[in-house]
Amino acid sequence: MAFCGLSVVATAADNKIVTIFEARQFSVPVPWGWSFDEGEDPNLGTPTVKLGDPEKKVLLQMTFIPDPSGKLSSREAVETEAKRILQPYVETSVEKEIRLTFFEPSDGLGAYAAFTDAKLDPKHIPEDEWLIGVSGIRTWKGGYTLFTLLTNKTDSSAYRTALEIAVSGTRQVKAPVAF
Numbered sequence: 001m002a003f004c005g006l007s008v009v010a011t012a013a014d015n016k017i018v019t020i021f022e023a024r025q026f027s028v029p030v031p032w033g034w035s036f037d038e039g040e041d042p043n044l045g046t047p048t049v050k051l052g053d054p055e056k057k058v059l060l061q062m063t064f065i066p067d068p069s070g071k072l073s074s075r076e077a078v079e080t081e082a083k084r085i086l087q088p089y090v091e092t093s094v095e096k097e098i099r100l101t102f103f104e105p106s107d108g109l110g111a112y113a114a115f116t117d118a119k120l121d122p123k124h125i126p127e128d129e130w131l132i133g134v135s136g137i138r139t140w141k142g143g144y145t146l147f148t149l150l151t152n153k154t155d156s157s158a159y160r161t162a163l164e165i166a167v168s169g170t171r172q173v174k175a176p177v178a179f
Contacts, residue, residue: 017173020047021066024143025174028062029165051165053158059130059150060162062170064143072139075102075109082111082137085146089115089133105138105168112136112147112167114154125152134163140172 013032019025030036033054041048041063048063072078079100086098093115100111114134116122125131130150138145147166151159 016049018047018049018064020064021143022068023174024172026064027171027173029169031161051162053162055158057151057153057156057158058162060147060166061149062138062145062147062166064145067139067143070141072109072137072144073141078102078109078111078137078139082113085137086113086115086135089113089135092118094118100136103167107172108139108141108144110136110138110167136166138167138170142175145170 035052131152134149
């Protein structure tokens with residue numbers, strides 16, 4: 001799947017600056033009408049942002065994690081970590097395997113996989129339930145984000161926009177001086 005880096009930026013009503021570890025700052029494009037919440041991941045204690053479209057067709061969560069040693073600076077390392085963190089999804093998904101999609105934005109690496117919830121009937125999805133989860137890793141020098149995109153359809157413009165925000169729209173705008 002190809003992504004045009006200008007479409008999210010062009011439709012963004014605002015760019016939210018998220019300050020994370022080591023005074024790093026990231027610009028997250030927020031399209032017009034979308035919700036944006038910033039908080040702390042309860043398990044990791046690191047910054048997390050959530051975005052949702054106005055029609056509630058998608059929900060995107062991104063958790064920022066430090067990687068000062070560059071543990072995830074190679075494709076092989078990203079693949080290994082992605083498979084490790086995504087393995088629990090296999091047990092409850094239709095796919096029964098991890099099919100990674102790799103991407104290489106200008107300032108990092110990444111991979112994601114999509115999983116369909118095996119317990120849900122695609123024709124009768126309860127409110128507040130999501131049929132499809134797309135989860136992955138997006139790296140930058142010195143850190144990475146774990147992202148999860150929840151949706152019931154992958155053919156909507158809201159889905160494409162949210163995926164683009166996760167894989168190429170979010171930019172590191174300030175890094176530590178020592179880097």
